[in-house]
Amino acid sequence: MTPIISVDGRRLALSNLEKVLYPADGFTKGEVLHYYATVADVLLPHLRDRAVSFLRYPDGPDGQVFFTKNVPPGTPEWVTKAQVTRSDGVARMVVVQDLASLMWAANLVAEFHTHQWTLTHPDHADRLVLDLDPGPPAGVAECCRVALWLRERLAADGIEAFVKTSGAKGLHLLAPVRDASPEQVSEYARRLAVEAETALPALVVHRMNRGLRPGKVFLDWSQNAARKTTATPYTLRARPEATASTPVRWEEIAECRDGLVFRAGDVVPRIQKYGDLLAPLFEADRAGRLPQG
Structure with a gap:
């Protein structure tokens, strides 16, 4: 059974919590989600108002590893999205603004990568x-x-x-x-x-x-x-x-x-x-x- 949790009023389905993602130390997906929930207060300010690229590794680092820049299929409607102009056109990207969005993204099993500018001032690096x-x-x-x-x-x-x-x-x-x-x-x-x-x-x-x-x-x-x-x-x-x-x-x-x-x-x-x-x-x-x- 896939657990359903509520985060700030948003319902999230969390999958494969017992899967070992880090074979060298036995760290599981459930522990990954717990880590992100615990560090959210300091992590979220670094994500907020910045489009996010995900380096995904759903089966651990020894499995398939791939970058996702566009909004992944199945992204909830309540997750913030933004249009970002790129050299190859306009991309529609995720913006992690709150704890619920963070936990949804963490369930994808991904590294978070962000630009050196915010969406409010895309022409100015901060x-x-x-x-x-x-x-x-x-x-x-x-x-x-x-x-x-x-x-x-x-x-x-x-x-x-x-x-x-x-x-x-x-x-x-x-x-x-x-x-x-x-x-x-x-x-x-x-x-x-x-x-x-x-x-x-x-x-x-x-x-x-x-x-x-x-x-x-x-x-x-x-x-x-x-x-x-x-x-x-x-x-x-x-x-x-x-x-x-x-x-x-x-x-x-x-x-x-x-x-x-x-x-x-x-x-x-x-x-x-x-x-x-x-x-x-x-x-x-x-x-x-x-x-x-």
Whole structure:
């Protein structure tokens, strides 16, 4: 029997709650849903008013994994949708605005990926993102070194950076910005990546050529483009274990303990201790202006 629950007055049918989605640690779909219900207060602000792309893995990371950008068939009428202009036309996408929508989306078994702009101001980016992706044998320790350099470099331009794990191998730097288009932020991020490679040539590569990446950190600046999305804070990832993209303190980056990986069970205690470490992204007076030129 498929359980039917009520969330804020919305009826939801939840399926396959006992299915093991993460074989390495036995994490089930029911535990996935419980995780999202528990972190909803800090996750929802990062989803609200942003069109969502889903990386779906309904049979776990070892099964079929596929991106869904358009509204999936069977989406309830009460889930918010939005028309989003893309390079290949107009897409109709989901917007997760509330707990009921979050639980419906979590039942699809998906990573959440969002743009660096909101639907209310699609021509203005409110975040800059830099994705630090290590090429083996480089790992998170090398990412931490690059992140610390980037933090200081951004601060020199009056931009305050925050950091989270990607939930996979690397780190994401996020910074609140204002009065800039996605194109302007993307170009600024590209210049930063080139500058980082110049300053740290043994450590950083800014080009996507995979042949250049072994032993270095690929600094992906391209996710600032209007069409691109990045893994949302607190989303679970399609990995062997139930790891989450988790905000971290700069002190943890400086110490860079081995692994710097957080599983679903680690996240709630961190929220209880620190709150949402990325909450400053929503504070208008923390947003920096990009330098001219």
